[in-house]
Amino acid sequence: MSRANLNDLQAFVCVARTGSFTRAAAQLGVSQSALSHTIRGLEARLGIRLLTRTTRSVAPTEAGERLLATVAPRFDDIEAELAALSELRDKPAGTIRITTAEHAANQVLWPKLSPLLRDYPDVRIEISVDYGLTDIVADRFDAGVRLGDQVARDMIAVRIGPDLRMTVVGTADYFSRRPPPQTPHDLAAHDCINLRLPTYGGLLPWEFEKDGHRLNVRVEGQWTFNATQPRLRAALAGCGLAFVPEDMAQPHIDEGRLIPVLADWCPRFTGYHLYYPSRRQTSPAFALVVEALRHRECGRSASPTVTGRTTPA
Incomplete structure (x- = not known):
């Protein structure tokens, strides 16, 4: 097969993987019209439709899926071998x-x-x-x-x-207005700063565990974010309680800007x-x-872990 045909196959793989002529053109460094012309030429030479195009998406046909499954791994192998040559x-x-x-x-x-x-x-x-x-x-x-x-x-x-360990934190000013929660159930009476992740869809519940008893609590509050840093900032501003990774909150805890609560309900994982x-x-x-x-424990054994946690955002 000529080099031009190999380039066309590589262009097809990129479009099929990204599901978009726009994204594929950006990755390949060509114009969208040139990429569309390349794919039409490849389909014409093969005499079969490889991609189904709509106004919103691009997807491989049955023949395109078969070609993708056959060709794509070989391109990956070639790229891996070329990358390995950098050892020289x-x-x-x-x-x-x-x-x-x-x-x-x-x-x-x-x-x-x-x-x-x-x-x-x-x-x-x-x-x-x-x-x-x-x-x-x-x-x-x-x-x-x-x-x-x-x-x-x-x-x-x-x-x-x-x-890792999660922690519930709030400011002294916030706790002057509402008593600190003693159990996760007490969070129902608090203004909590929520998290929504695309992989979950809804608001992420706060996960707790104590003495082998696991508890997921859905909280309410005025603020919802899709990342951790804004939730920490809102907690520091006294807007409510935040459930964040302990290592992010620790500097603020050490300096007295945040107060941790429910520590006995927050195990490591x-x-x-x-x-x-x-x-x-x-x-x-x-x-x-x-x-x-690579993580090195510096001679210390790892702490007991709890599996099944969601990723800290």
Whole structure:
């Protein structure tokens, strides 16, 4: 097959994976009209329709699905092998794309990877904050970050952070107006700052556990956000109680700006893991990223964990 036809097949794979001529054109660095012309030419040469186009979406036909399943893995293998050739270079180089949630990006990835980039100027890191539990293979990410119990079994998982703990916090001014809750049920009488994530749809319940008894509480309040930092800011402003990762709230607790409550109802649970496909050909740059992120307990045993938690946003 000629090189032009191989390029056309690669263009088809990109459109089929993204489900959009606009996004595929941006990834390939071509105009949308040129990409549409390429796909029409490929379909004409093959004598079969590969994509079904509507005003809102693009999806592979049955023939397109078959071609995608056959061709796409081979392009992935070729790209992986080309990336592996960077081992022959004196310095690791390349772009590593990671999808993660906001909390992990701020509390784990940034502090661990920023020193790495100072030492390796040819390595580039792209962090995509996304709460949709992205398919890293389909969306062409090198790796993703999730809580340990959320990683699929067919992935390689590397622990990159300690066990986590959520905490309920409010200001002294807020508690001067309402008594601190003694049990999660008392939250019904409080103004709570809610969280809504796209993967969940509705408002996320606050998850508690004590003496083996697990309790999900749906709270009410005037404020709802889709990320943690605004909820923490609202709590600091005295707008209500926030349920946030303890490591984010701790500096404010230490300085007396926030007061934690319900501590005996907030156990630790499995921390973040970097995960990637087991078939991935590891490049020197990727290996550096993995080692920089790898969690080390410094001689201390890990705390008991509780599985089944939702990802801190």
